[in-house]
Amino acid sequence: MSNAPKRKLKGRRVVAKVTSSQGDNRDRWILSYADFITLLFAFFVALYALSSKNTGDEPRLKETLHGVFEAVQKSVKPINIGEPIIGEPKDIEVVETKPIPPVIPTIEESHSSAVYSLLSQVVENQFSGLHADGQISVSESAYWVSLELNSGLVFGQGEYDLTNEAVALLILVANILKEYPTVVLVEGNTDDTPVSSRNLVSNWHLSSLRSASVVDELIYQGVKSEMIAPVGFSSENPKIDNNNEEARQQNRRVVIQISKHDADNVHDYLFK
Template sequence: MSDEESTRRPRRRARQSYKNEELKRDRWILSYADFITLLFAFFVALYSLSLKEAGDEKVLAETLNGVFDAVQKSIKPINIGEPTAGQPDSERLLEVAPDEPTEFENPPGEVEGRSPLFEVLNQSITSQFPTLERDGQLTITEDAEWVTLDMKAALVFGQGDYELTNEAVALMIVIANILRSYPAPIMVLGNTDDMPINSNRMPSNWHLSSMRAAAVAEELVYRGIDPKLLAPIGFSSENPQVRNTNDYARAQNRRVTLKISKRMADNLYDYLFQ
């Protein structure tokens, strides 16, 4: 064996030993990942116990399933940091859904005072998303015929997008849990501002407003709302709340609205056209 060959082998062993040491040093990552998983399970267990004490076992199962499914369905992360105008506050979290569905007894036609549907929607959303109305991201109103839930587009979608945000999916879970016990016609209205759209996927604001309305309607159907009672409609920029004079005004006009009838009906088509 030559001197050159005898000097090569130790070098190879040294390199191999160095690589093994590097792999051993990185093994802490596995332990750390296990620790984080166990910590998450611990907090879920604490949350489960708190709900169980309140007698909300069914609510617990529905809420956790809905939130985990919402994370899987949404491709947009929740924003973190201080909220800005036209953007949702990431720290608003879903707590619990309503306990057992409440059977509403609204008679057809006009309802004097606040309708039960308005009261339940307003109370549930205020308790579970306490800053939405305060920040102007969501408003709930009613008249003689409709309960109207108006959501700013920045709460429900990313800019120029029609995929629901995580917070929007959590909000739809709460709304659908209430509306399942109130089989009334629902119109989902999509609205944009008057700025021309700049996207390869969306040729116009007509397409964007329609796709956004359809996305909300599809989520409600997925959560158990009868599709016969739903109609997504896109209005583009033709139904503004305020004049499109500046960025703030345009942000008010970018919205999705749920109009829920106070009259019961088997399907929306008969309600509108017969």
């Protein structure tokens, strides 16, 4: 009888010990789950920060994430955009701005300005009367300096041989073009009146022959042949509608177009 109670007590100790061990280990998964949720939250915060970060925030973002994943407590500081201004306005150094120097014209701009100026002087000094009557004019656009000649000044009625006055003018023009070589297009224009000469087929023929006559004279006076070309427009490029004789007279003209841009030859300038 003395041995029975001892066996019961021993058995109770074993059962109590097993029960106590199961109670201690039953809730250990909660700690791992909490760690997992914390890391997952930090991961999504990092994704959000990456999607909305500003330029220059990478160092601060790495520092913050490092503290989260390494479990190091850090103070979260706001991310500044731009450089902060420290001190009172009197402490800020005032930098004096230097005046912007005037833009130096390029070679092409200087070149075209000289051509325009010289042509204007020739027209105003040597042909002031024709300029006043609208027979000759000088103008410029973004790409060209233009010398416009009324066909009555350059040719006879329905003809394509140059007048003596036209030759005198073209000699002066050639001297300028030799000094400032550039691409030149000579445009021939007529009105819409059909030609009546046996030697001419159409206004296309007449406008082309007139522009070619001007080109021939300029080349004869020393302008390089590879830098100049004739173009005939017939009546397809009128200044105004051909409604009356005065309008038709204005549309009959030759225009010497002088390019503002450098090129080796007229073909490359037009087609390359």
